[in-house]
Amino acid sequence: MTPLPERAADTSAEQPWPVRLLSAKIGEYVDKMSTCWIEGQVVQLNRRPGAGTAYLTLRDTDVDMSFSVSVRTTTLDAMPPLSPGARVVTQVKPVFWERSGSLQLDARQIRPVGVGDLLARLDQLGRTLAAEGLFDRDRKRALPFLPRRIGVVTGRAGAAENDVVENARRRWPAVVFEIRQVAVQGPTAVTEVMAALAELDRLAEVDVIVIARGGGSLEDLLPFSNEALLRAVAAATTPVVSAIGHDIDRPLLDLVADRRASTPTDAAALVVPDAQAEYAAVLAAKDRLRRTLGVRLQRERERLVQLRTRPVLADPAAYVRGQREVVGALRQRAHRRLEARVHREHDAIVGLCRHGRALSPLATLDRGYALVQQVDGTIVRDPEQLDGGELLRVSVAHGDFGVRTVGGAS
Numbered sequence: 498m499t500p501l502p503e504r505a506a507d508t509s510a511e512q513p514w515p516v517r518l519l520s521a522k523i524g525e526y527v528d529k530m531s532t533c534w535i536e537g538q539v540v541q542l543n544r545r546p547g548a549g550t551a552y553l554t555l556r557d558t559d560v561d562m563s564f565s566v567s568v569r570t571t572t573l574d575a576m577p578p579l580s581p582g583a584r585v586v587t588q589v590k591p592v593f594w595e596r597s598g599s600l601q602l603d604a605r606q607i608r609p610v611g612v613g614d615l616l617a618r619l620d621q622l623g624r625t626l627a628a629e630g631l632f633d634r635d636r637k638r639a640l641p642f643l644p645r646r647i648g649v650v651t652g653r654a655g656a657a658e659n660d661v662v663e664n665a666r667r668r669w670p671a672v673v674f675e676i677r678q679v680a681v682q683g684p685t686a687v688t689e690v691m692a693a694l695a696e697l698d699r700l701a702e703v704d705v706i707v708i709a710r711g712g713g714s715l716e717d718l719l720p721f722s723n724e725a726l727l728r729a730v731a732a733a734t735t736p737v738v739s740a741i742g743h744d745i746d747r748p749l750l751d752l753v754a755d756r757r758a759s760t761p762t763d764a765a766a767l768v769v770p771d772a773q774a775e776y777a778a779v780l781a782a783k784d785r786l787r788r789t790l791g792v793r794l795q796r797e798r799e800r801l802v803q804l805r806t807r808p809v810l811a812d813p814a815a816y817v818r819g820q821r822e823v824v825g826a827l828r829q830r831a832h833r834r835l836e837a838r839v840h841r842e843h844d845a846i847v848g849l850c851r852h853g854r855a856l857s858p859l860a861t862l863d864r865g866y867a868l869v870q871q872v873d874g875t876i877v878r879d880p881e882q883l884d885g886g887e888l889l890r891v892s893v894a895h896g897d898f899g900v901r902t903v904g905g906a907s
Contacts, residue, residue, distance in 0.1 A: 644704035648697035664765035686720035740764035
């Protein structure tokens with residue numbers, strides 16, 4: 498018979514391990530593990546009378562993950578009573594049950610987490626988140642003046658819901674709510690609050706989200722200092738108001754949220770305006786506007802009176818008459834200048850005519866001279882250019898006539 502592989506990496510489809518061998522290998526590996534200290538939250542505790550072993554479920558404080566833990570009853574008897582929701586640190590040894598293939602933790606010691614330890618851890622978490630900028634003022638979003646719909650994450654049948662809803666409706670009766678009731682303390686508080694927050698953040702008509710619960714002990718309010726919840730609030734796109742406990746209660750959610758309300762009642766005053774106060778403000782604004790308009794109208798009326806008492810408006814024709822005299826004087830001056838210019842130009846034209854006539858050939862003809870031209874218009878300047886009997890044109894001062902030459906050129 499072919500021997501089975503020694504290592505898991507050597508197995509194949511042709512040479513597989515049987516289930517019992519894998520279970521035995523896991524058991525051997527788990528048995529080699531040392532004891533370790535872990536922290537968690539007690540979800541369930543089952544202790545049967547007369548039994549030497551009790552069983553509890555230990556849940557992670559940040560995520561939905563848990564282990565089944567067995568513990569001797571004598572160990573439980575040696576410590577203060579445990580209740581569901583308590584935070585503890587436990588020394589455990591992992592135990593693997595080969596038959597069922599399940600892993601369980603065997604508790605050797607259990608210690609409740611004291612208030613001092615919780616405060617120290619919260620302080621450390623606060624410094625870490627502050628260094629990342631989650632508390633910075635510049636990342637906080639402004640609340641809307643009048644939200645279309647208000648999301649409320651609150652406990653089941655708690656007074657906090659009534660404080661927010663009733664006081665908000667007293668201030669603004671038409672306000673609309675989207676309420677999600679969840680566990681606000683205990684092992685499921687963080688996951689339920691985060692789920693409700695994510696659901697409301699996805700609703701486009703929700704303009705602001707209020708996370709509210711009443712007061713309580715430090716342990717009761719621990720879910721609202723949980724790192725996973727704080728990061729979910731910081732990542733939300735909708736403004737978040739923290740209304741946890743009373744004024745003296747300061748979970749880390751107050752520092753991450755966009756606004757902190759000292760109480761759930763104070764949250765109502767933050768998310769909606771006071772209708773009566775706004776109405777009074779509108780009336781006051783109308784009164785101020787009316788007074789301002791009255792003063793403005795009176796001032797303009799006085800200006801109109803001043804304008805009407807000016808001479809130009811008391812006797813509008815006076816200005817026209819004055820302007821008519823100005824226009825008349827301008828017309829006379831223009832007429833005189835135009836007339837003088839015409840006379841100067843007339844004298845200039847007469848002089849030019851005289852000069853032109855003195856230089857004109859007609860003036861020469863007037864003195865008894867004649868202009869002799871051949872038929873083609875050529876002016877006769879030399880008898881040599883004439884033929885005998887040639888017809889010539891003779892121009893004198895008062896007309897012209899034709900002549901013929903006698904004989905030829907000499």
